[in-house]
Amino acid sequence: MTARLPLFLLWLRRDIKSRYAGSIMGIFWAVLSPLLTISLFYVLFAHIFKVRVPELASDTGFFYYLLTGILPWLAMSEGLARSTGVLAAYEQFLQKQPFPVAILPTTAVIAALLPQVVGTVVLIFLLATNGLFRPSALLYLPYLLCMQIAMTLGLGMALSILALHVRDLLQAVPISLQFVFYATPILYPLNMVPAEYHHLFVLNPFACLIMGYQHAFLGTSTGNLVLLAIPLWGLALGLGGYLLFRVLKPTLGETL
């Protein structure tokens, strides 16, 4: 495992560098493209739909809410979308070069964290300058990040190997992620959803995690069930995905 760490780091660097190679804005796209997405949602939902979050009465309250939820979402959805296709894309390569396969989906998941890291620093700075920062958020952050990585990595590894056999996943995963996005309280607070549906959100691991982030950073009220679901989802998806990957790994290179 220790021998793989330098390889992983170099592969991660290659992944990030090569994605933006040749573009004028280079690595800034990693920040610029989520920034544009966030601006779009902000204008649309804060000023046209007039969404208000009950615990955050100030004008900019929705902006913080949006930022808190969308940063981990973008990291997870991008990580999943990219890891789904990564083994299919590298199938030929893996036949020609002995390579620790798990590095490929892991890189896809970890590289997608970059905008989230930058965005979270900005979020903390904004909250702090407006006197809204809760120091306890710094305690929650590593825990939530770990759970997020466990979920994304497990799911990403499973999807990457499944997509080799069921190529339809390459099409199905991105569109499914759009559905999940709207089924997750990122653009709207949970209280806008009819109460009888609230318990359904426990079934959405992304919703649980993101409500956890909102609770940690903004102090929004979140049911205990949701908070309990976060580690359970983390364990289930992380371990389950990893095991599925382990079991199916020998089928790699058999799909000629």
Place this chain on the structure above:
Amino acid sequence: MSGGDSLAVELRDIGKAYRFYNRPQDRIVEVLFRRKRHHLHIALSGITLDVHRGETFGLVGENGAGKSTLLKLVAGTIRPTSGRMRVNGRVAALLELGAGFHPDETGRDNVMLMAALNGIPGRAMDDYYARVTEFAELPADVLARPVKTYSSGMFMRLAFSAATAVDPDILVIDEALSVGDMHFQKKSLNRIMDFRKAGKTVLFCSHNLYQVRSLCMRAAWIHQGRIMALGETEHVATAYEGYEREKEGASREASRQMGSAAPSVSGLAPVRFLDASIETTDGVNPAYVETFQPLRLAIEVESHRADLPFHVGFAIVRNDKENIFGTSTHFRDPGHPIRGEGRHRVVVLFPSFPLQSGDYLLSVYVLDDTGIQVIDMAEGIRPFRVLHRGREIGLVYLEHEWEAVS
């Protein structure tokens, strides 16, 4: 297993089959309804073979025979469907040059990644990098450029250096020996030779039977996924050649009759073949040669590189491509290579030419000082006819005495 330690690669009844499906959904149908929907493509079957430690082992066979599949199995990128296998030692695989290279990354970054891929720890990386770049002979400013800006020769040089600068116990090479220009080809071959000398195991496949013969101690001929011949290189290569000749058949023979039309390798070779002539008591390039005549074969070459010592070899070939006899200046004892710029003349005398009636051709080879790398060649040139006045039959007159006829 007894004696396992002296074996680098141990394959026991290895089979490799790929399942394929007419439609992608058939795969699901098979899993869900337990109904067989796949077709099998058998890439390898019943492969049992040992490669000893320190051995250079060659694989020959047609395209699609399963050579590459076998190399991939040993390299560990695919696993066998059946059978047992053991690979004892660290493997470096050169299945495709630059497989791990990314075009947008610099030469340096690509080499560093190869170091990490081969598990070279941080401290040894700089040393590895130095060895790779020295061997590849690329200057620092080139190494700082993205690999996509390289010429294909530069790319291959770097890739070959990176793949072979690791210190493996077993080196697996797939058709990668003819890389880059002449000078680099020679260096690459020397590197393989160094591996051999250092007691490493080398497993490689090549279409170039001459290379296989010169480098390998043992070989295997793979045909349609099975071992057709296994053992001493000469036996295996000969068996494979025989098969190839049979396959090519008579159609080839006709075109071969054209003889002198066959050109030499290139006009750009640093040592060029110029001319070959046959001399007998009847003059230079006579209409025919008589059996038992003294025959002088003169080969002229021109060297354009003072620093490139070379050897000259030739073969007498029957018009159906069968080699009758061949030798080279490096088979002499001592077999010092020829040196120096300018024209050189190699003359061989057959005091009593033993071939009987038939049509023959010459093939001439200019080889490097190791006798492995072909610098220039001209095959199937200078057709000549031999007439035997006697009544003996066959290809060649064998010295004999009738000891008792009673």
